[in-house]
Amino acid sequence: MSRPHLTHWGAFQARSDGTRLTDVQPFPGDPEPNQLIHNVASAQHHPTRVDRPYVRAGWLERGPGPAPGRGSEPFVPLDWAEAEELLGAELRRVYHDHGARKVFGGSYGWGSAGRFHHAQSQVHRFLNTLGGYVRSFGTYSYGTSEALLPHILGDAWAVIRGSTSWEQIERHTDLVVAFGGISAKNAMMSSGGVARHRIRGRLARARAAGTRFVSISPIADDTPPEAEAEWLAPRPGTDAALMLALAHVLITEELADHTFLDRYTVGYHKFAADVIGQGRTPEWAAARTGLPAARIRELAREMAAGRTMISVSWSLQRARFGEQPLWLGVVLAAMLGQIGLPGGGFGHGYGSSAYPGEGGSAISLPALPQGHNPVREFIPVARISDMLLNPGAPYEFNGQRLSYPDIRLVYWCGGNPFHHHQDLARLREAFTRPETIVVHDPFWTATARHADFVLPSTMTVERDDFGMGNADAELWAMPALTAPHAQARDDYTIFSALAARFGVEREFTEGRDARAWLEHLYSTWRKDLPDFETFFANGVAELPVRPADQVLLADFRADPEASPLPTPSGRIEIHSATIEGFGYQDCPGHPVWLDPGPEPEDRPLYLLANQPKSRLHSQHDVGAHSRATKHRDREPLRMHPGDAAARGLGDGDIVLVRGERGACLAAVRISDALRPGVVQLSTGAWYDPDPADPAFCRHGNPNVLFADLPTSNLAQGCAGAHTRVEVTAYDGELPPLSVLAPPPSQSDA
Template structure:
């Protein structure tokens, strides 16, 4: 055995924890990836998804060479080509499209498959320099971002939760999605005897570890918050001095929530009136209390209303006055990573259109846009699985006149529709810098090994294409280190970050006095969406414990641990349909139909079914891609309504014969 070399790095994935890790390298091969013991958030522990990340790098089905399509789109049939051929083909096709249809016929599509500055941002320099269509919007936490645009804070340092006296985990399965935050919840219990309450329709692994689980009806979060606010105002429990100092419309808000008596709230939410009263009184009495809010309640047509009402509760309680109090949705270290996009490269006088990434299906299939999108590059996301209206996305990707390039580690559902697939480096093979959306640390990732095969970083892909397309701006020649350094805030140097591995950016807590915030944006508190027809059940699709969105859904260990696609249903609903535990079932609605295995469980409320995980659909097989059932629906701020989906569930034996194309209506 050779000497073990330890290399500092971090997890790249779309998770609030953004863990620091140490890669152990022996004889030129990474043999283990371990959580950094000295990192105050990671504390030496990685999650069940990434604690063997090296298996991803060395996976036998890893993409290591450029590929060119050799069969119908979606078939997954490709032939190996050289990087020279790939770059020449992409440059020629993108050049032809821009010349014939205008540069706005080119579209970049990316998300948080890697949150690294280089891997996420570098290719945007190419598209900005070409004058391509810009990317706008998002598919997650859009509601929170929209409300933040109204002046409400997104959160505070999550380590301050240790000072909370009451923690409401609202729509958040903390122990599956960002378990390192549990450190600080537990610390609040130890220091202050804090009560921890989980508000979630499903009895999750987090709910089972809390002092209380409030199983509210899906989509009733706004109603519950309104009912709690009414109690606080009616019983004189609100900090009115603070609320008036922060808000410009407190009287209008009081009128808005006045109809929400505990009895009406209880009926809307499926909980007892006594629970509404007790939650409101406990929340008002704690000094401080925190609403540690999740993404799930935002993913409906009423997403912004929910976030605004969370803030209303925190303001009425005066909790922002105290360390560890308020609303915590997102926390960031202030990494200025958008600077790495280099929007200043957009040609002078040009004003390219902005296209909402959440509406990719419509963008690719609607004949109205002028010009239509003819050239697409996808990286850091798997839109054929994770986008709403996924069937329409797939129909768009199947267009023969759409030239598509995908940068990937594996042949995902999306990559199977590509004309050219480029092999991307994994986090163990490149340099990068990451911020976070769940804490205040900036972390460096040092390459532990050289890239395997012919994989390249996204910075190198940008440089190769820019050179071939004659884009000579100096920004198109910058190294990955220079690209990453461009995002660092004042006072943080690349050299110091390399040495330390991470640095915390201390930011003062929000002050809302004098902010003139407006709590009312509409004339009523929204109610939960109703089923479109009798017998239909609301479908929830929470994150799986062993997958991160669609990442790892193809990895053997994670697949074994997660099992097969499983639909969880309440006993009464199963009995009403004559369905039994372990039975093969079909979920269907006007969007499409998918299959799963039924699990009858009292952890799920009546009227609801739960399908965890973003599953792939293997070639020539039907996969349990839940977003094939998700219609095109959004909140006013543009949040996809993933949780406003209703389905019929029947036994697979009773389903019509197979043969309809995936994503088609049954």
């Protein structure tokens, strides 16, 4: 019998022989099925699955301590009892000798679409039971937005979750100006899962209704063909210059809505005076963006002529000074006076994930309680290397003067920082500093290979759970489809056994096994749904749906006194006195153009390191669908025909991509969907460093190329969207890969 399952990238139905998935088909109700579902079955029993507990040989021989050999030493297989005893003793030592402020609880939350077996919730609950941990703030995806938006609009999640609905855009919008495009591949994903993909249909219906799209991106297919979008391709990193020039036209041609600006915003006149005083004209912007000044001027007039939605993708704020284009998107929408109107105003994240603009459920889902964390120390999520390399060092963050904690033990569960982070050679050095690193993972990812304890966790198809995506209004049962691979256990079972060794099993489990927790969370959450057993047998429960006529900040527009924004002024802050008071040169009190510095002559190409089409982040990179997109097992690098010809390169050639901090191999794919001078290499290829040079990835991970720099002192966000590179033919013998097999164990060494 075929049974349902939900992943972050889609729902599917599968048959199983009890050990393997024998047939995987898309959920019949999905109008735009995602082929990533086929990575699951092919990855499940890949040789890189972790089959049993392991401990690094050097840790076993010498005990805890900084370890230059992490990432290169063999591992020793253990049985579960041995692993629990060793790890339990080490946790007891660290908490007793150093305290909870020396433990970092790392997790990125993408380990499962399920609500109970949510790795981030599990590890945080466990560490809180032991006494707490140092946490991280924000996300790599939109961490800059999470810090900035509260100052200028209010809660970042409310802005993203409360986006004007696609139904309103279809009915009311004349023009969508999409900075960063509206990417279909990113809209296939959602935290918590997504059952129905709709982005192509949404764009097609809006276009048929008369909405015109302008996609502003160096990549043409950042917006699907259904939108029939005009493509404007600026140089990467110059969106702020373009936005300032658009503002200049609105100011000088008296197209700004001063009635709206006077009632709903603060600081406009400071901003406008600076735009005029600094001469941010279309001609000035043309020299930086490469776009014609006449087209910039005409676009501003078009924006003011009808109902316009200013859409800013998450990609724009994932760059050095990423606060500026995001802030300017809000400012442009305010100048047009359409914030809070149906189909107009500002949107953040259309095409960045599945849920912006979608209705979804009107109620929130149950979650595993994580308990109380008494530790106040935290770091911005993208500052993990800085923390491990510079304990005690001061740094600025969002108006606070903080210092990095001195971490002795890292416990990572449900994430792969060697995918998300930049300057991987530096991150590898950082991972040598703690005394002990513990990782739960189904696979031998780079993070697992740089750990001391590696505990095999189950994949989602190997355990019972339930889940729902942010864009959906159905709760999905997620029954185990197969037995666990080898000796893999779910995180809850692992933590329950460790908690028992501390004498805190009751506090962690509350006397429930995993199935009992599922029933408890479900039954105490909703009394108006079928009982748990009926729900789990049926496979789905319908939930209340949010209205389809949602308009961002409609209540604020209707009455800003009765419904003020949660900003210091209660208004939209075009100029923020709070941010100005921080005194940050890299993020002043209103949005400006910040010069990125001279262009390196030896790296003439712009590289865009965007999200991949063939997987979510780095998940299941060994799956059949992901590997089918590679050439000779190297990640594809898209290149404009003119740039390839100038370097004597052809389609399929293996090339060396050299960046600011390192180099990697890739396989050329010729494409005219790129602006000349721009190449594109997606993130997510598992990091495979050369043994003699950790800054050289043999597989094609672009994060070895980037400097590990924050967006600014305000957000300390990830700045991994683009960098400068050179691409040349690789003439040497193609080096072997190590990521397609498990690391050596002691018996093999």
